[in-house]
Amino acid sequence: MSSRRALITGITGQDGLYLSELLLSKGYQVHGLIRGQNNPKRVLVEEISPEIVLHEGDLTDFASIARALKASDPDEVYNLGAVSFVAHSFRSALHTSNVTGQGALNVLEAIRLHDPDNRIRFYQASSSEMFGKVQETPQTETTRFYPRSPYAAAKAFAHHMTVNYREAYGMHASAGILFNHESPRRGPEFVTRKITQAVARISLGLQDEIRLGNLDAARDWGFAGDYVEAMWLMLQQDEPRDFVIATGELHTVRDVLEIAFAHVGINGWAAHVATDAEHLRPSEVDHLVGDSSEARAHLDWEATTSFETLIKGMVESEVTAH
Ligand code: NAP
Ligand code: GDD
Numbered sequence: 017m018s019s020r021r022a023l024i025t026g027i028t029g030q031d032g033l034y035l036s037e038l039l040l041s042k043g044y045q046v047h048g049l050i051r052g053q054n055n056p057k058r059v060l061v062e063e064i065s066p067e068i069v070l071h072e073g074d075l076t077d078f079a080s081i082a083r084a085l086k087a088s089d090p091d092e093v094y095n096l097g098a099v100s101f102v103a104h105s106f107r108s109a110l111h112t113s114n115v116t117g118q119g120a121l122n123v124l125e126a127i128r129l130h131d132p133d134n135r136i137r138f139y140q141a142s143s144s145e146m147f148g149k150v151q152e153t154p155q156t157e158t159t160r161f162y163p164r165s166p167y168a169a170a171k172a173f174a175h176h177m178t179v180n181y182r183e184a185y186g187m188h189a190s191a192g193i194l195f196n197h198e199s200p201r202r203g204p205e206f207v208t209r210k211i212t213q214a215v216a217r218i219s220l221g222l223q224d225e226i227r228l229g230n231l232d233a234a235r236d237w238g239f240a241g242d243y244v245e246a247m248w249l250m251l252q253q254d255e256p257r258d259f260v261i262a263t264g265e266l267h268t269v270r271d272v273l274e275i276a277f278a279h280v281g282i283n284g285w286a287a288h289v290a291t292d293a294e295h296l297r298p299s300e301v302d303h304l305v306g307d308s309s310e311a312r313a314h315l316d317w318e319a320t321t322s323f324e325t326l327i328k329g330m331v332e333s334e335v336t337a338h
Contacts, residue, residue, distance in 0.1 A: 023088045025049040025075060025123065026096030027068070028057035030201045031141070035094060035244040036064050042248075047088035049073045049081070049097065075119025081126040092251050094139045095123045098171075101205050102145060105167035106298050112166045113173075120174030124181045124189065134187050137251040140178040142191040143171045144236070144262070144304045154307040157193065157260050164299045179258070188256045192247055195262035195306045198326060199240040200333035208237060208330060211272050216334030218288055219280035225288050229295030231269045234303035238263045239321035249315040262306025263319040275327045280335070 022039050026032045027048030039046050046065070050058060051074045061068055071087055073080030075097045085093075098116040099105060105112040120140055127136050147155045148164035163169040175191050182189040202209035210226070217223035238261075246261045277285035311317040321329075 019043070019045065020092065021045045021047065021088055021090045022092045022094060023047045023049065023084060023090040024094045024096060025119075026098060026141070027061055027070070028055060029096060029100070030199060030203065030240050031096050031197075031244055031247075033060060033064060033201055034199070034240050035096070035247060036061065036068055038244050038248060040065055040067070045069070047071060047084070047090060049075075049084050075122060076114050078122045078126060081122050082130065085126055085130045090136060092137045092139070093123065093127060094141075094247060095120055096141045098141065099167065101203070102165045102167045102301075103205075103295070103297055105165050105170070109166035113170045115170075116167060117170030117173040121177045124177055124187070128181065128185055128187065134185070136188070137256070138178070138181075138187060138189040139247050139251055140174055140189065140191040141247075142175040142178070142193045142258070143168065144193060144195040144260075144306060145301060146172045146175060146193065147304060148301050150304065153303075154262075154264065154305045155260065156307045157258055157310055164301050165297065168301075175258075182256050188251070190250045190253075190256040191258040192250055193258060193260045193306070194243055194246075195236040195238065195260075195304060197238045197240040197243040198330065200330055201240065202330075207233075207269055208272055208327065211269075212276050212327065212330035213334050215276040215280055215282075215331055216338060219282065219335065220338055222338070225290050227290045227292040227295065228269065229292065229297070230300055231273070231289075231291065232302070233300065234266050234268045234305075236262045236264065236266055236305040237272075237323055237326065238319045239326050242319050242321055246311060246315060246317045249317055253314070259311045259315065260306045260308045261311055261317070262308045263323070264305065264307060265323060266303060266305040267323050271323070272327055275324055276331050279328045279331045
């Protein structure tokens with residue numbers, strides 16, 4: 017069994033939970049940064065394993081990150097913490113920039129001071145949102161960024177800092193440019209979970225309609241469980257570098273509705289869906305689809321869960337939970 021140690025920021029989030037499970041299954045000692053004095057999501061982490069060691073801290077608080085590094089003395093650090101909801105980032109741009117952008121720099125700098133010999137390997141949760149108003153399709157590791165939200169701009173800053181720490185200080189720092197990935201653990205504010213939760217409730221007679229924004233938005237949606245595997249693989253490589261992680265398939269919000277409603281036996285979903293300007297964004301990302309040939313070639317990574325299986329599984333999980 018390995019005795020490697022990992023420190024995860026954002027451990028209470030969707031990816032943090034899946035990554036914890038993956039690392040525990042590989043024999044890692046898992047540490048997590050958890051914010052707030054009484055975080056209600058602590059229980060989710062404790063459900064996965066009481067052995068996970070939690071360190072109170074916040075990405076905007078450099079000293080708390082330094083303390084967590086000292087206490088955990090990790091071999092690998094996964095920076096998954098972020099204000100991650102794009103719509104919210106427009107309403108809270110400065111805070112998003114502090115957490116999602118400068119927060120990553122705080123982690124990089126704390127690692128550099130704690131570990132001048134570059135023993136620690138670092139993973140940054142970069143995002144396909146950085147491609148924004150896409151400059152080519154599909155998007156690859158070399159596609160130019162065109163951020164369309166405070167979230168995306170903050171992620172682009174964090175991405176460039178990760179590359180810079182790698183090049184300037186020789187740090188084993190890699191960024192995964194991950195396309196949308198979902199699961200029953202997805203936050204209810206994101207569109208796939210919002211739809212699958214509502215569809216389950218509608219099928220059970222608990223709700224009549226769902227209010228959405230842009231139904232034509234198209235994304236490359238995969239399963240979060242597959243994607244955390246890619247994060248881990250990136251840190252097992254001899255050389256650090258960045259990878260696009262995606263399924264290569266494009267689907268619209270309408271496709272999500274179609275599959276989710278059909279799965280509970282409701283055809284003609286339009287009667288249950290209202291569009292609401294409140295859910296439109298000041299500047300939208302119309303479509304994102306990734307080419308992860310590099311990940312296939314160098315990490316032997318491939319998405320294994322189809323879009324249809326993903327959405328049906330999310331509906332099933334909601335029905336069971338009610
Ligand atoms: P998520 O479920 O929203 O989780 C975000 C995590 O960040 C939570 O644990 C949250 O903690 C933590 N956090 C927020 N503010 C913080 C702060 N000030 N200090 C420390 N931690 C803070 O996100 P996710 O879907 O798991 O995504 C993980 C990462 O990948 C994020 O960086 C996201 O931007 C990025 N990403 C996600 C996707 C995707 O499709 N899921 C795609 C590309 C990139 P609380 O529980 O305390 O709120
Ligand atoms: N959330 C939400 N709610 N989105 C809606 C709605 C709605 O009611 N109606 C339409 N949409 C559209 C959004 O406008 C967007 O174009 C698309 O559905 C997906 O929205 P989200 O599920 O909120 O995800 P996202 O693509 O904006 O961002 C997610 O993926 C990024 C990777 O590309 C987040 O997980 C980011 O953190 C991540 O970086």
